[in-house]
Amino acid sequence: MDIKNTSSSYGFISKNFHWIMTVIILLNFxxxxxxxxxxxxxxxxxxxxxxxxxxxxxxxxxxxxLFWRLINLVPIPLSQNYLLNKLSKVVHYFFYFILLVMTFSGWTYSSARGGPINVFGLFSVPALVEKNNEIAKIAINIHTLSVYVFIAFVGLHILASLYHHYFLKDKTLKRMWFGRSN
Ligand code: HEM
Ligand code: HEM
Structure with a gap:
């Protein structure tokens, strides 16, 4: 398996990012x-x-x-549908965006309520803002809303990949999975 993406499949690093992060994010949800x-x-x-x-x-x-995606090829979509291909690209970038919103709003909420965060007992990350109830309220609302919008998009994303696999019977899901897809 290639380390980097090719024009026809995802590479080892992208696949690991995708599946390891899927598990971690859903556990954290x-x-x-x-x-x-x-x-x-x-x-x-x-x-x-x-x-x-x-x-x-x-x-x-x-x-x-995100850095890895930006310095890599993105495999060419297997569907011929121009609009759906555009939509899937937008949704993929939206995942990066909303994950940043989810994590920064959580961090801001936690800062506005309590101060620095002790990460796994290993080191601390500083508070992003001073203690402030108004900011805390806004941040937790953004956190909750962004998390649920994200989960809705993950649902759509899973349905799209199952549609490719079972109806279009193409290799979209296989080429994101481990092992040979082509
Ligand atoms: C993968 C990223 C994350 C996911 C999926 C996630 C998910 C959630 C969910 C589902 C809730 C419950 C919301 C509600 O019912 O109102 C929540 C609450 C919370 N999150 Fe996150 N979160 C993430 C990242 C973070 C980060 C980075 C922080 C802080 C550093 C954070 C801090 C909090 C706090 C403090 C609450 C509790 C609010 C309360 O009940 O008092 N989260 N999160
Ligand atoms: C936390 C959950 C998930 C997130 C945030 C996520 C995000 C992404 C992103 C951003 C991409 C584009 C490639 C990249 O930049 O890495 C992608 C591709 C893909 N994902 Fe997910 N994903 C999630 C869960 C899943 C699940 C559960 C499935 C399948 C059941 C799945 C199937 C796929 C497939 C097949 C591709 C390749 C699409 C293509 O070639 O156009 N994803 N995903």
Missing amino acids: TLGYFMGDLDKGPLRFFIFNLHKSVGILVLVLIILR
Whole structure:
């Protein structure tokens, strides 16, 4: 398997970015979704901190991934439909954009409520803003809204890839998966 993308398939690095980040982001969504219901105490503190740490990891990975995408070929779409090809390109870039919004709004909320974040107990990232309830309210609204818009787009993205695989019967899904697709 090539390290870099080719005009016909994704390379090793892009595939790993794609699937490892899919798992990490969906796990962090699950943590975020349930953690608000936890009773105050060490477990709640631990899970909140884990959610923030994983979120910061996602932020670092998405910047690296965007950089990797920009210096790489993007495989030529397998469908002939000009409009759908344009749409898929827009949705792919939208994922990068909304992941930045999700992570920065989470970081801003956390800063406005509490201060610096201890990432996996290894190092701290500084607060982005001073403690401020108004900013916290706006940031958490943006965080929640962006996360749910993102999940809706992931649903659309999964449906599109299943449509390629089962109806159009092309290699769109296979060439993002590991092993040989061509
Ligand atoms: C992959 C990225 C992320 C995803 C998928 C995600 C997802 C979520 C979800 C689903 C919620 C619950 C929202 C609600 O029900 O109102 C949430 C809340 C929260 N998120 Fe994130 N988040 C991400 C990144 C971050 C980051 C980077 C931080 C901070 C550094 C963060 C801090 C928080 C905090 C503090 C809350 C709790 C709000 C509360 O209940 O008091 N999140 N997140
Ligand atoms: C957190 C969830 C996901 C995100 C953020 C995401 C994001 C992306 C992005 C940005 C691309 C463009 C390539 C790149 O820049 O890396 C892509 C391609 C792709 N994704 Fe996802 N994805 C997610 C989950 C999934 C899932 C669950 C599936 C399949 C069931 C899937 C199937 C594909 C396929 C087949 C491609 C290649 C499309 C093409 O060749 O035009 N993705 N994804």
